[in-house]
Amino acid sequence: MDNKENKQVTRRRFMRDSAMVAAGLGSVLAGCKARKVEEKEPNAVEPEEPNIVEPEVSKTPEREEYPQMPRRKLGKTGVTVPVLSLGTMFNLIDNQIILRKTLESGVNYWDTANVYAGGNSELGIGNYLSNNPEVRKDLFIATKAKGANTQEGMEKCLKVSLGRMKTDYVDLHYFHDLQDPALLTYDIRKYAESAKKRGLIRFFGFSVHSNMAKCLAAAAKLDWIDVIMTVYNFRVMQDPNLLAAIEQCHKANIGIIAMKTTGKTTIKRFKQPIETEADKKMVEHFLQQDFTPEQACIKFALQNRSISSACVQMDSIAVLNSNVAAVLDKTKLTQADKEVLKEYAVATCDGYCPGCADICNSALPDVPYVSDVMRYLMYYNSYGDKNRARQLFAQIPAGVRNRLLTTDYRLAESRCPQHLPLSKLIAEAVSKLA
Secondary structure: OOHHHHHHHHHHHHHHHHHHHHHOOHHHHOOOOOOOOOOOOOOOOOOOOOOEEOOOOOOOHHHHOOOOOOEEEOHHHOOEEEOEEEEOOOOOOOOHHHHHHHHHOOOOEEEOOOOHHHHHHHHHHHHHHHHOHHHHHHOEEEEEEOOOOOHHHHHHHHHHHHHHHOOOOEEEEEEOOOOOHHHOOHHHHHHHHHHHHOOOEEEEEEEEOOOHHHHHHHHOOOOOOOEEEEEOOOOHHHOHHHHHHHHHHHHOOOEEEEEOOOOOOOOOOOOOOOOOHHHHHHHHHHHHOOOOHHHHHHHHHHOOOOOOEEEEEOOOHHHHHHHHHHHHOOOOOOHHHHHHHHHHHHHOHHHOOOOOHHHHHHHOOOOOOHHHHHHHHHHHHOOOOHHHHHHHHHOOOHHHHHHOOOOOOHHHHHHOOOOOOHHHHHHHHHHHHO
């Protein structure tokens, strides 16, 4: 290994160790054996990578300091995006350095929404663009219209977002949190076509947290959906219907952005990654491979060539550096690594809601928000985003919220493929979020 490779390995491990300290994993690292960058799985066959586009990297010393992100084609859009994108579900007004640091690493895809951080995510992007207007042409900005399901509603949300971000257009506008493909109406299509013609958006799509397989399968038959942002991680990978739907969208040339790639659970407490023997086994396995579990999860998602980018919330320099290191590292997960993730998914399935809302809704017609409540509880417990979780919970109709503690969840529990203890989790959610 020459000096340049040594420098890259040292930098990668430094960034990994910084992330571990931030996550409280430093003590677990002691005694772990690092795997070299050039080490490959025995007899492994390198897969074809038709979706990869190598970035053009300047040869200046400044540029060499920040190796650039690999890029992939984004479906039929004709553009390429970095395989790692910035999720901004936090206050960017007070975190401008994150925006600057992402650009230095080639992470020029910023994902936001009109409701993130009460609008302070979009406002933070606006502040950055006001001070650095020259970077707009190099950015790919996506935002979402939460709470809008009509042409007028989408238009209203878009204008608010454009004003906050101080830009004349966004590259991608999403219908936010689609749960039923029937909401992809002719009215919404007319909005997308009109906004494109007026130069207000370049591309249109939707994000989906629930009923992913159904929504993606329906979208694959539509010729006006450019991009879909979907939950995709080692847990939902156990669903063959979702895998088939992703493949259908890929064949239809729809760009796929992965979110929730680390598969955090509803019950996991913020910054407490090791609670059970299953946690310990999984964490120790990947640390022995020189990865944090989060890095392994990102690499796992990106090994699916149908995925154009993994959108990850990165609200600190330590997390950003760790995720960038995971992507730049060329080591691929082995079949043994994948089996560890699969075993962990099975062992901890009763704490993760995969968003199969239709199952809960059919059993609980009077409280059709159980899947949403599970997601909000995950934001509270696993993300530590308590204010966001409470704000979302408050948007559930009051009549439904009032019935949450008096509803019998036994039928839904019997149908739940994850065996979630819904009665217990709903009670916990009400006590924390109400």
